[in-house]
Amino acid sequence: MxxxxxxxxxxxxxxxxxxxxxxxxxxxxxxxxxxxxxxxxxxxxxxxxxxxxxxxxxxxxxxxxxxxxxxxxxxxxxxxxYNAIYTDIKKQTIALFLAEILYYSIREEEQNSTLFQYLESSFLWLDAHDNISNFHLLFLLNLTKYLGFYPETGNVENSYFDLLEGRFTKHHNYNTVTGDNLVQFKKLLGINFDVIHQVNFNAENRQAVLSILVQYYELHLEGFKKPKSLEILKSVFS
CATH class of the missing domain: 2.40.50.140 (Nucleic acid-binding proteins)
Known part of the structure; x- marks a missing residue:
């Protein structure tokens, strides 16, 4: 056809x-x-x-x-x-990383117009803006809406986030996020790209939240592989 x-x-x-x-x-x-x-x-x-x-x-x-x-x-x-994605080292690194993420995350050979629109508009936003150090974090979190495992936020005040269940809980296990890592993770919930520069992550926070998100993907997507470009991304944004 x-x-x-x-x-x-x-x-x-x-x-x-x-x-x-x-x-x-x-x-x-x-x-x-x-x-x-x-x-x-x-x-x-x-x-x-x-x-x-x-x-x-x-x-x-x-x-x-x-x-x-x-x-x-x-x-x-x-x-x-694109005006900057292939010439700016940070944007280029993000593009390489997110392309790998998408390659390992999406398998369906069927139309999903809302997902395509999200990808298209997100990458145009990345190309057009300068404050992009946290872009990949919010992109990964919001992508889970289209992949079917966005965190349940009904009990966001609880002390733990269960990565396997995708919800906030009062109970600790080996798949839960807690402490300062949880505080940093919560900063991404419910925001859009236009305010991402206001999220005050330092390099350590950024790496911790990235690790949480990659683990979240590993737990929810069969066949998902940790991107080879992950270490390059961490190095560029350290």
Whole structure:
């Protein structure tokens, strides 16, 4: 089936000497993986390898096959140009990290317009703003709304947060967050990106909250892998 859709690049790997395999999250059909034959040697071709950087936003026309099969791209263009994500080291590191997170988190080959809109608008916000040191933390927390495990906030005054149950509790176990880490984690609840710069995390707080969020994902998503870029992210924001 030939389909034209917006898409966000999640992962790209080299295949042989001249080709790439890229995985994108599409607006109309969810996760799709494409074989880009000869793209590394065709200097004058319209489809260029530069289009497949992490989180690149594209309009593409593709031949979408049955689920699980490699697809092919007929035509594409950049839908939203970034001004800073690929030139600013902090934004570039965040983009690499979040692309990995999304690659390991989203598996559905079906339309989810609200999730796509969240991704699209979030990355445009990241590109356009300067105070972004806490962006990835709030992005990860709010992404759980679309993945189905956003924290229950009914008993937010309780002393523990149970990562496995996704709720605040009075009871401690090996999956609970407590103390200052819990205080820092709560700062992200119920806010949006426009006030994220007002959250007063120091480097230690930021690392602690990031570790909590990654563990939260590991507990709730089958097959989720800790991103290889996690250590790079921690180093850049330490």
């Amino acid at each position: 030939i389909e034209t859709t917006k898409a966000i690049v999640l992962n790209t790997i080299k295949y042989g000497d001249t080709s790439l395999i890229t995985t994108c999250y599409t607006q109309k059909s969810g996760v799709k993986t494409y074989m880009l034959r000869g793209v590394l040697k065709a200097k004058k071709a319209k489809i260029k390898s530069a289009y497949f950087q992490p989180l690149m936003q594209l309009n593409l026309t593709a031949n979408h096959n049955n689920k699980g099969n490699l697809n092919s791209i007929r035509d594409l263009e950049v839908s939203n140009f």
